[in-house]
Amino acid sequence: MTGQVDAIVVGAGVIGLAVARALALAGYAPMVLEREGAFGTATSSRNSEVIHAGIYYPPGSLKAELCVEGRQRLYDFCAARGVPHRRTGKLIFAHDIAQMTGLDTILTRAQAAGVYDLRPLDRDEVLELEPELDCAAALLSPSTGIIDSHAYMLALLGEAEAHGAMLVTGSAVERIGRRDGLWQVHVPGEADAVVAAPLLINAGGLAAQALAHATEGLDSIHVPPTRYARGVYFTYAGKVPFRHLIYPLPEPGGLGTHLTLDLAGQARFGPDVEWIDAVDYTVDPARHAKFAAAAQRIWPALDPEKLYPGYAGVRPKLSGRGEPAADFVISGPADHGCDGLVNLFGIESPGLTASLAIADRVVAKLK
Numbered sequence: 001m002t003g004q005v006d007a008i009v010v011g012a013g014v015i016g017l018a019v020a021r022a023l024a025l026a027g028y029a030p031m032v033l034e035r036e037g038a039f040g041t042a043t044s045s046r047n048s049e050v051i052h053a054g055i056y057y058p059p060g061s062l063k064a065e066l067c068v069e070g071r072q073r074l075y076d077f078c079a080a081r082g083v084p085h086r087r088t089g090k091l092i093f094a095h096d097i098a099q100m101t102g103l104d105t106i107l108t109r110a111q112a113a114g115v116y117d118l119r120p121l122d123r124d125e126v127l128e129l130e131p132e133l134d135c136a137a138a139l140l141s142p143s144t145g146i147i148d149s150h151a152y153m154l155a156l157l158g159e160a161e162a163h164g165a166m167l168v169t170g171s172a173v174e175r176i177g178r179r180d181g182l183w184q185v186h187v188p189g190e191a192d193a194v195v196a197a198p199l200l201i202n203a204g205g206l207a208a209q210a211l212a213h214a215t216e217g218l219d220s221i222h223v224p225p226t227r228y229a230r231g232v233y234f235t236y237a238g239k240v241p242f243r244h245l246i247y248p249l250p251e252p253g254g255l256g257t258h259l260t261l262d263l264a265g266q267a268r269f270g271p272d273v274e275w276i277d278a279v280d281y282t283v284d285p286a287r288h289a290k291f292a293a294a295a296q297r298i299w300p301a302l303d304p305e306k307l308y309p310g311y312a313g314v315r316p317k318l319s320g321r322g323e324p325a326a327d328f329v330i331s332g333p334a335d336h337g338c339d340g341l342v343n344l345f346g347i348e349s350p351g352l353t354a355s356l357a358i359a360d361r362v363v364a365k366l367k
Contacts, residue, residue: 005031005166007199008185010173010211012039014149014355015347016203017156022359023199024163031195032165033185035172035207040153043205044352046281046313048233048260048271051075051085051145052350055092055110055118056250062328062361064113067350070357071143074152077356081155083148084263090144090245091126093135095297100137102249107139117142132241134300144245148263149352156355176200176215183340199366202343206279206316212343222336224329224345227317231271232283234291235310238303240267246298257294268310269295275321276314283309318346330358332365342366 009020012034023030036042051074057064078085094100103120110118119140121129126138157167177184183200187193204211209226212218240259248256257272269291292304318326329345336343342362351358 004182004196005029006197007031007201008033008183008195008197009201009203010185011203011205011208012157012167012169013042013044013203013205014040014153014156014352015044015205015344015358016201017153017160018355018359019201019203019362020165020167021156021160021163022356022363023201024160024165026363028199029164029166030160030199031197032160032167033171033173033187033195034167034169037169039157039167039169040150043313043316043348044149044153046311047149047349047352048258048268049147049149049262049352050245050260051087051147052353053090053110053117053141053143054113054115054350054353055106055141057109057113057350058327059109059112062330063350063354066328066354066357066361068114070350070354073356074147074353075145077155078147078152081159083151083155085145085147086263087143087145088243088245088261090141090247091121091130091133091138092141092247092249093126093133093138093298094249095135097136099249103137103139106249115141115143130242130244130246132299132301133246140244146245146261146263147352173204173211174214176211178216178338181339199340200342201362202341203347205347206314208316208343208345212345215338215341218336218338218341218343222331222343224318227320228276228279229315229317230274230276230280230312231315232274232287232291232312233268233270233310234288234295234307236267236269236295236302237306237308239265240299242267242299248297257291259295259298269298269307270310271313279314281312281314283312285309315348316346317348328358330361330365332362334365340366
């Protein structure tokens with residue numbers, strides 16, 4: 001694996017694969033290095049698989065801009081390439097009258113960010129759509145949907161490879177050097193396993209900061225602190241009487257324990273927010289009572305005995321407990337002074353929705 005390529009992308013999650021595709025379409029032949037044995041095994045496969053509308057993010061932020069831009073591009077990509085998806089729509093509900101000002105705040109912020117299709121619903125209008133949802137009022141987001149994230153990543157990879165990209169799995173990047181204008185990536189496990197390229201994209205997700213600290217010539221002042229928030233999901237073993245995704249008002253660190261559906265119609269509740277010190281995907285069955293209570297605020301008739309531990313994901317956060325939510329960071333040469341290098345930090349939700357727009361932003365920073 002020793003040699004030189006046009007570009008190196010570290011990390012084969014949805015962002016790394018989208019970046020590799022964008023580079024390949026721009027005429028580069030990138031190599032994607034992934035430490036696991038397959039692509040998309042971490043954050044990209046441990047989420048709600050929701051196509052977000054761009055409702056919650058501050059106007060002018062990268063999250064707002066790239067989510068709104070990326071959402072329609074993602075729908076178009078899926079439709080053109082046969083990636084399974086469905087525009088389900090989403091209801092964000094106020095449980096009681098005291099919470100209704102929260103809906104007004106979301107509506108105002110969404111419109112300022114360029115999302116104009118949110119529709120306020122009173123209790124009777126909500127019950128016409130979802131008779132089992134007990135609430136005071138809600139917002140309907142018709143442009144929210146769901147996607148088969150694995151099929152999407154497979155489509156990204158296939159298109160990237162068709163235009164000259166290469167994926168190498170089982171390749172954990174240990175350190176990154178700089179020689180003669182080229183980035184040199186050192187991969188353990190083989191003698192003298194070094195790949196060099198003029199362009200390097202760090203799409204390491206949960207490991208992005210560690211990789212940046214191991215990059216020669218990059219001042220640590222340009223590497224934000226690493227924080228992790230685990231989100232646990234519980235799955236419901238049975239049919240649910242809902243057609244839309246159902247969300248409460250957001251909570252600090254996340255969007256609140258909500259009801260999402262997969263493309264087969266199975267429901268899951270989550271994720272919650274638990275601040276942790278290291279990546280850990282453990283799902284504690286003892287959290288059942290908490291999840292059952294949160295789920296019954298959405299669906300009072302839910303049978304707690306049909307709720308069981310599902311899976312967990314870890315958000316790569318840039319802000320910690322009690323701090324304002326941080327924006328995406330896409331750090332290029334103009335930001336840190338290292339030619340040909342882009343670091344991606346804190347690409348949590350809505351990263352999946354924004355992935356195609358993020359990839360184009362990366363390529364633009366390299367040019």
